[in-house]
Amino acid sequence: MQIEIIGQASGKVTKILLQENDLKITLLAFLRSHNVTIASSCDGDGVCKKCVIQNDWLTCKLTLESFFQCQPDGKIYVGYL
Numbered sequence: 397m398q399i400e401i402i403g404q405a406s407g408k409v410t411k412i413l414l415q416e417n418d419l420k421i422t423l424l425a426f427l428r429s430h431n432v433t434i435a436s437s438c439d440g441d442g443v444c445k446k447c448v449i450q451n452d453w454l455t456c457k458l459t460l461e462s463f464f465q466c467q468p469d470g471k472i473y474v475g476y477l
């Protein structure tokens with residue numbers, strides 16, 4: 397299983413393999429642990445709305461498991477990357 401991060405500003409694509417135990421953590425924590433820059437000024441409190449992907453999903457409030465239920469192809473679109 398993998399995710400594919402598509403930077404819409406740069407066109408850059410990054411692929412990251414994930415493990416079964418990654419499914420319970422938030423997408424924000426997972427991306428940060430793999431050195432993917434995700435904007436945030438509230439550090440995951442769900443207030444700043446800067447950690448958005450797919451135009452309106454907050455990575456700090458979405459586990460990888462929930463993400464794959466909504467986006468089975470594992471593609472993450474980040475407007476500012």
Ligand code: FES
Nearest residue numbers: 440442444445456
């Ligand atoms: S990090 Fe601020 S809303 Fe997600």
